[in-house]
Amino acid sequence: MKTRKVKIEEAVGMILCHDITEIIPGEKKGRAFGKGHRIREEDLERLKGLGKNHIYVLHMDEDDVHEDDAGRILGEVLAGENIKVTEPYESRVNLHAAVDGLLKVNTKALYRINRLDDVAASTLPNYSVVGKGEMVAGTKAIPLVVKRGIMEQVREIGKEEGAVVSVVPFRPVKISLIITGTEVYKGIIQDAFQPVLREKVEALGGEVIDVSYAPDDERMIREKIQRALGLGSDIVLVSGGMSVDPDDVTPKAICSVAQVVKYGSPVLPGAMFMMSYIGDVAVIGIPACGMYAKITVFDLIYPRIAAGERIQKEDIIALANGGLCRKCESCRFPNCSFGRG
Known part of the structure; x- marks a missing residue:
């Protein structure tokens, strides 16, 4: 991965390697475009309005995977039955329960993924009772680009271990x-x-x-x-x-x-x-x-x-491990340590 300076007119389809700040005196100062953003045709006028005639973009090597694409791969590998996956935002992908039920987490697969460099995945505790639409896991690429070999390892873990998170509906017992x-x-x-x-x-x-x-x-x-x-x-x-x-x-x-x-x-x-x-x-x-x-x-x-x-x-x-109830004055279960060892 390298960075290079290009004219705005040549930047469509390229990836920002830094944040671009917008300042409106007396009103706001904030991020107009975040690093990792892929420049679109409709962004050009706004960038020019921010005084940007040239910008610095990423030049990706053949074995580089953009953070959003890495996030998509992670989401696909993590998602099992009754899981919906969001589109990436700055590589962050969220996974939601598609039904009410019991969350099952493949902890071995989760551990193996998190041992890899440049990727991260986290879940609610195994055996959590979850509702339809609830976020049960999230995953993210750490840098702007991830080496293709790492993402191939992520896919291989998925093949070997199966999905990381799934939701099992409750039976009408x-x-x-x-x-x-x-x-x-x-x-x-x-x-x-x-x-x-x-x-x-x-x-x-x-x-x-x-x-x-x-x-x-x-x-x-x-x-x-x-x-x-x-x-x-x-x-x-x-x-x-x-x-x-x-x-x-x-x-x-x-x-x-x-x-x-x-x-x-x-x-x-x-x-x-x-x-x-x-x-x-x-x-x-x-x-x-x-x-x-x-x-x-x-x-x-x-x-x-x-x-x-x-x-x-x-x-x-x-x-x-986790089987001792704290007996809190105001019970917060399941958002507590009880049963979460």
Whole structure:
């Protein structure tokens, strides 16, 4: 890449290598044309009005890629399913969710791209819940021109690793709620679990098809779970009675009918969480914190299940880094560190 001085009349199609400032006394001083701008026929009169009869432009070598073209390539490589890519502005390309859903980030590919010189890409955290139109990633070329070999490496990473960001729509899942606890079952205390869980699952497009209650009785809880399966539930949420106290028999009931992925999570609040499956049906044991804490491990795991992901033991273990809630006076989740390790 070199720079050279040319007459304005010869500059159409060429690329500015510096900003051109416009000053209107008493009104403004600002950038009229930015470096990297490709001169158009309609720009000539304005440039002359700014006193520019000659300008300095870039002379690109054969192996140079203009920043905007580099930005387009980066956007194409990053974008997966349900992602819309903007046109570059000073090489900056933004990627937006085309649907409501769960953001999936190929962190390995993202890391490999950012190891290359002269390019940068950033995303929202993996497994973020995103809305249609929300910006989920951005990418940019650092200099005005990037060597073609670097952009070829970017493309090769895309071929090897696949897309960097995609959005998985939430499924219209059918959900059964089983509220356990003798006090609630007998009407001694009011059920506080149902409204909280209903709001969270419906916010992601789920439908609560049944709500039932059971005392602290292993057999009855087990029967309620089996009944939920008969109703065609995709997910069964069993709340309460998840501690190690002798009276808390919910974990035993779940273990008797389901394959447990993990009992206990490295997330606070949510340590007594249980993840299990009966075939393809997720059966989730939700501890008492799910009733009174605004955000718990459930808010980290449930969106992934609603998007069709099958949770593994390693997925829960990985939540340890970032799994401690700060308990802010005013909750800012998901715009905080919780679950973002």
